[in-house]
Amino acid sequence: MTSVEEAIARVHRVEWARTVAGLARRFGDLDLAEEVTAEAFVAAVERWPRDGVPSNPGGWLTTTATRKAIDRLRRESKRDAKYQAAHMLSDHTPPEPTGPVEDDRLRLVFTCCHPALAMEARVALTLRLVGGLTVAEIARAFLVRETTIAQRITRAKARIKAAHIPYRVPSAGDVRERLAGVLAVVYLVFNEGYLAGAGDDSLRADLTDEAIRLGRLLRSLLPDDGEVAGLLALMLLTRARSAARVSRTGELVTLDEQDRGAWNRELIVEGHALVRERIAAVEAGGTPPGRYQLLAAINAVHTYAPSARETDWSQIVVLYERLAALDPSPIVRLNRAVAIGEVDGPDLALAELDRLAGDLDDYHAFHAARADLLRRLSRSGESRAAYDRAIRLTGNSAERSYLTRRRDQLAD
Structure with a gap:
């Protein structure tokens, strides 16, 4: 990929939503905003290799997309009514x-x-x-x-x-x-x-950071909402582990094998503070915790443990029980079964998983979890088949590498 192509890809990640949102605000038409933004990026692909990347790529895209939007509105049969919206662009119009x-x-x-x-x-x-x-x-x-x-x-x-x-x-x-x-x-x-979910970029910091940015905005907007705080805490505690998530060779590193010294302590401290705040609010008679607060609490237990061996799995099972009462989805029940396997052994966990086969047969994580439990039970043939199914279903290269290695380590 050339430097210009890399610049266009980077600008797309940063400026796509900003451009669509700004045009939607100005013209009040989501379809129009998305379409002219896409056209502006097409123009960038055509012109930037020849003219060079602008010093302000976002401004260039917004200006180009705005001109295309105005041209399109002028051509429409109901131009007169819609064209008035374009007057928002005037420097003399007060901001909305x-x-x-x-x-x-x-x-x-x-x-x-x-x-x-x-x-x-x-x-x-x-x-x-x-x-x-x-x-x-x-x-x-x-x-x-x-x-x-x-x-x-x-x-x-x-x-x-x-x-x-x-x-x-x-x-x-x-x-x-x-x-x-x-x-x-x-x-x-x-x-x-x-x-x-797919591709060579196993971790996409642009998306995780954008989600956290939106979470912080929601938190500032609704500072007393427990689920907003819970979601932000959940994302912070999860994002804190990113540096240890993939090995140098591009293989997924599971939580129990991660180098905890590589975790981002600043994000963990912030996430733990939010979880403690919500616990105090509930204990003071506030609304019982919702889905995101319970997920954040589970991640707090994981990130509090100095090592994987010292993880309080009993507490995690309790939290998943509470979560399942609110959200008895197959994914929640899958994660609960994995936690049960750490407390009560792989036999009980496998029995729990097998009850979910009809709902999660096309979900790679189900087969990966099942393969691990079968491995722990020394049922190598069945474990290998489960790993094969998980490998076929995953689109993430780092996860595929991890699952392949685990499969290949099985005894014959």
């Missing part, structure tokens, strides 16, 4: 009031999470428009087919147009109403960055 959400990208998240859309559509649309994820990446996050995600995005956009849903500053009431969808979006963006 920002209301409770001051960041364009966060404003865009709340717009995509409008209650008129189904929850699945809200999350998929926001991941596409704000996170910049491809349809394939979103499909892996949802554990569904790409065609399903593509349909959700298309229908969401159609619904926005049909219902005349505006891009506008959400009121305080809107913020509360749409928060669950927003938190889900931020967490899925984070997860895709922490262990990418």
Whole structure:
């Protein structure tokens, strides 16, 4: 890849959401904003190799996309009404009031999470428009087919147009109403960055850092909301382990094998402080912890332990029991079974996993966990078959390397 191609890829990661969000705010049309932003990047691919990368790539893209948007509005049959929106671009027009959400990208998240859309559509649309994820990446996050995600995005956009849903500053009431969808979006963006679903870039710091940035904005917006604090703590404690997550040879390093000295202590301290704050609030009679607070507490137990051997797995099982009561999803039950395996042994854990086979047969982590339990039970043939299935299902190169090595270490 040439230096210009690398620059375009880097700018796309940084400026895509910013450009789409800014244009959506100015023109009030999500489709238009996404389309002209894509056209601006096409223009960059054509012109930057010849003219050089601009000193302000984001400004260049915004200017180019804005001109394309105005040209398109001028050509439309209903130009007169829509063209008035372009007057927002005038230096003489007062800026739009920002209301409770001051960041364009966060404003865009709340717009995509409008209650008129189904929850699945809200999350998929926001991941596409704000996170910049491809349809394939979103499909892996949802554990569904790409065609399903593509349909959700298309229908969401159609619904926005049909219902005349505006891009506008959400009121305080809107913020509360749409928060669950927003938190889900931020967490899925984070997860895709922490262990990418496919490709050679096993860790995508741009996505994890963007998710944390959005989490911090949410925290400043809703400082008393336990789930906002819980999500931020969860992301910080997970991001803190990134440096130890992949070996120098590009292989995944599991939690029990990671060099804990390489963990980011500053992020861990911040994450632990948020968890303690939420525990104190609950003990003082506050709302019982939700999903993100429980996940953050689980990660706090992991990151508090000086070594993997000293991990308080009994406490982790208790926390997963509480989480399963709130969210009895197959993924939660899978993680609970893994924790049970550390407390009660692989036999009980394998029995728990086998009950999930119908729900998670296409999920690589299910087969990886099953392979490890079978290995611990000295059932090498079955373990090898489970590893093979996990290897076929994973799209992440670091994870594939790890699973292959573990499979090849099995006794014949």
